[in-house]
Amino acid sequence: MKAIVQRVTEARVDIAGDTVGRIGPGVLVLVCAMQGDAEPNAKALAERVAKLRIFRDDNGRMNRSLLETGGGALVVSQFTLAADTSRGNRPGFSAAAPPDEGERLYEHFVSALRATGIHVETGRFGADMAVHLVNDGPVTVPMER
Numbered sequence: 001m002k003a004i005v006q007r008v009t010e011a012r013v014d015i016a017g018d019t020v021g022r023i024g025p026g027v028l029v030l031v032c033a034m035q036g037d038a039e040p041n042a043k044a045l046a047e048r049v050a051k052l053r054i055f056r057d058d059n060g061r062m063n064r065s066l067l068e069t070g071g072g073a074l075v076v077s078q079f080t081l082a083a084d085t086s087r088g089n090r091p092g093f094s095a096a097a098p099p100d101e102g103e104r105l106y107e108h109f110v111s112a113l114r115a116t117g118i119h120v121e122t123g124r125f126g127a128d129m130a131v132h133l134v135n136d137g138p139v140t141v142p143m144e145r
Contacts, residue, residue, distance in 0.1 A: 001031060001032065001034060001037050001042055001045045001105065001144065001145050002034060002081045002082065002142070002144050003029050003142070003143045003144075004030040004081065004140060004141070004142055005027050005049055005141045005142075005143060006028045006029075006138070006139065006141075007054050007135070007136045007137055007139035008023070008025070008027060008028050008074075008134055008135055010022075010023065010024050010133070010134050011023055011026075011074045011132065011134070012074070012133075013074060013076055013121075013122075013129050013131050013132070014129065015124055015127050015128070015129055015130075016128075020122075020123060020124060021074050021122050021123055023071070023072035023074045023121050024072060025071045026071030026072035026118075027049065027054075027066055027071065027072075027073050027074070028076065028131070028133050029049055029073055029075045029076070029113075030077075031075060031077060031106060031109055032077070032080070032081035032082050033096070033097035033101060033105035034082055034096060035095055035096070037097055037105055039105070039108050041105070041145050042108040042112055043109075044145045045109060045143060045145035046109050046112035046115075048145060049066070049073070049143065050067050050116040050118055051065045051066075052065060052066065052141065053065050055069045062139070066118055067116060067118065072120070072121065073113055073120045074121045074122070075110050075121070075122050075123070076122070076129060076131055077103070077106045077125045077126070079093060079102060080093065081096075082095040082096035110122055
């Protein structure tokens with residue numbers, strides 16, 4: 001699985017003008033299931049996100065995790081993370097898991113992240129979403145598992 005983790009002061013996702021997920025300080029996680037991924041990949045990535053030390057400690061260093069700060073996570077499915085642009089200007093997405101499998105693994109990722117004790121809000125898999133965020137830092141970290 002692939003993810004982009006962005007430290008945020010706030011984030012929300014809207015669908016057709018309605019807010020379906022919103023958090024204050026924490027992380028926005030864009031996540032994509034890839035061909036060949038399975039539940040262990042989703043669980044391991046969720047645990048890594050929860051423990052990722054990208055929040056400031058008392059000395060201003062990125063030394064605290066989401067678990068330590070008590071922040072929230074807004075998780076949004078993002079199949080375009082599987083984009084392959086090696087053959088030209090139009091990206092191909094054949095490396096992404098098929099939609100049914102992608103949705104199942106997305107939901108497994110969300111459940112695994114919630115199981116760590118983090119408050120998790122979500123978008124809606126496959127929907128046309130407007131994602132709003134205030135990137136803190138900015139801090140943006142790509143991750144794979």
